[in-house]
Amino acid sequence: MSYFNNISKINYEGATSSNPYAFKFYNPEEVIGGKTMKEYLRYAVAYWHTFTADGSDPFGAGTMIRPWDKFSGMDMAKARVEAAFEFFEKLGVPFFCFHDADIAPEGCNLRETYNNLDEIVAMIKDYMKDSQTKLLWNTANNFTNPRFTHGAASSNNADVFAYSAAKVKKGLEIGKELGAENYVFWGGREGYETLLNTDMKLELDNLGRFFHMAVDYAKEIGFDAQFLIEPKPKEPTTHQYDFDVATGHAFLQNYGLQDHFKFNIEANHATLAGHTFEHELRYARINGMLGSVDANQGDPLLGWDTDEFPTDLYSTTLAMYEIIKNGGLGRGGLNFDAKVRRGSFELEDLFHAHIAGMDSFAAGLKVAQKLIDDRILDDVIENRYSSYTEGIGLEIVEGNTDLRKLEEYALGLKEIKNQSGRLEKVKGTINQYLLRAYAGE
Numbered sequence: 001m002s003y004f005n006n007i008s009k010i011n012y013e014g015a016t017s018s019n020p021y022a023f024k025f026y027n028p029e030e031v032i033g034g035k036t037m038k039e040y041l042r043y044a045v046a047y048w049h050t051f052t053a054d055g056s057d058p059f060g061a062g063t064m065i066r067p068w069d070k071f072s073g074m075d076m077a078k079a080r081v082e083a084a085f086e087f088f089e090k091l092g093v094p095f096f097c098f099h100d101a102d103i104a105p106e107g108c109n110l111r112e113t114y115n116n117l118d119e120i121v122a123m124i125k126d127y128m129k130d131s132q133t134k135l136l137w138n139t140a141n142n143f144t145n146p147r148f149t150h151g152a153a154s155s156n157n158a159d160v161f162a163y164s165a166a167k168v169k170k171g172l173e174i175g176k177e178l179g180a181e182n183y184v185f186w187g188g189r190e191g192y193e194t195l196l197n198t199d200m201k202l203e204l205d206n207l208g209r210f211f212h213m214a215v216d217y218a219k220e221i222g223f224d225a226q227f228l229i230e231p232k233p234k235e236p237t238t239h240q241y242d243f244d245v246a247t248g249h250a251f252l253q254n255y256g257l258q259d260h261f262k263f264n265i266e267a268n269h270a271t272l273a274g275h276t277f278e279h280e281l282r283y284a285r286i287n288g289m290l291g292s293v294d295a296n297q298g299d300p301l302l303g304w305d306t307d308e309f310p311t312d313l314y315s316t317t318l319a320m321y322e323i324i325k326n327g328g329l330g331r332g333g334l335n336f337d338a339k340v341r342r343g344s345f346e347l348e349d350l351f352h353a354h355i356a357g358m359d360s361f362a363a364g365l366k367v368a369q370k371l372i373d374d375r376i377l378d379d380v381i382e383n384r385y386s387s388y389t390e391g392i393g394l395e396i397v398e399g400n401t402d403l404r405k406l407e408e409y410a411l412g413l414k415e416i417k418n419q420s421g422r423l424e425k426v427k428g429t430i431n432q433y434l435l436r437a438y439a440g441e
């Protein structure tokens, strides 16, 4: 059965095309900075937003009636797999991602849930044989069911800890079975609402124990995926433990986990934490911890995780700048953890949204590579920090000085001169590069 009858394969037609079902910037085989766009961008479709969600929000019911909704239970789960692989094929997307709960319904007990998962995983594996689309990552949904109300690995209830561990064990087995490149841990409800009833130390220690068990089990079964932590500062809990990359990094170091994990950085989570997307990417990159990206964007006027498709070219350019400087994403990719708006309830909107997102990062890649080729930001930064390349600055960075010597130097200074940061000039140049790239120059 076909779910997207009216839509055929999406091809690249170039910046002047007016065909809504064509890529304007994403040209998979085009080489940018020595790699094809396909290799650099490694796009993934998020199963939950695209095939499982229905547009419901806290104020209203779902608006999206999908062709697979005529089924229920396991039949619906199977129809979603069929629809998903047709969608992947038509979009030409190299990867997808899912939570266990997205692909198969929960059973009456854990054993039944496992059975449901096994059946759907076998079906997905079968579809993957004839498909170009691979699994970027899978994860366990340890937050939706009421049993996770107090958290999963950070729950006060040891039975919930055990149950969550069992779901992760199964997730690792599924990841191995389907050849996942990564395995993701998003904190879900791993945080707290108030310290009045929370043992923060025990919760954090338990989280550390949980991750160690996951690392050990993956090793035991020979699942070599890159483990990723996805930071988020709040929502659903008031305070999430994996607040941002810096906090997550300190946590990993405290618990001796830093060699086993990298970060999956989501744009909207960065802004929720009061950072820019590129701040989180940079922090991870300079610490060798940039693993993968959840490519979406928030609404600056709303304070929650709106998970919009990424269309802000300024942001995709600065993000791709970090990714290129990182030498690419390795085993990671750009996963559209993004949902069509509640009002965009037609099936074709799923295509428009992904095309817009893929084109936005492709355009960002092109501009970022040009900025790098022409050393636009490199020169600005090199010049701005030139005081550390000679004289006292060089002594400082080479560790050849101390407070006494610096005092002596400072006392001898007649005048301290600063240079302009030239920020507006830099921003004007970036705009020039953005517009030139779209004109195809």
Ligand code: XLS
Residues within 6 Å of the ligand: 099, 139, 184, 186, 230, 232, 266, 294, 305, 337
């Ligand atoms: C929620 C997260 C979630 C993770 C996967 O805000 O972004 O969707 O990506 O559990």
Ligand code: NI
Residues within 6 Å of the ligand: 186, 230, 266, 294, 337
């Ligand atoms: Ni995410």
Ligand code: NI
Residues within 6 Å of the ligand: 266, 268, 269, 305, 307, 337
């Ligand atoms: Ni999110």
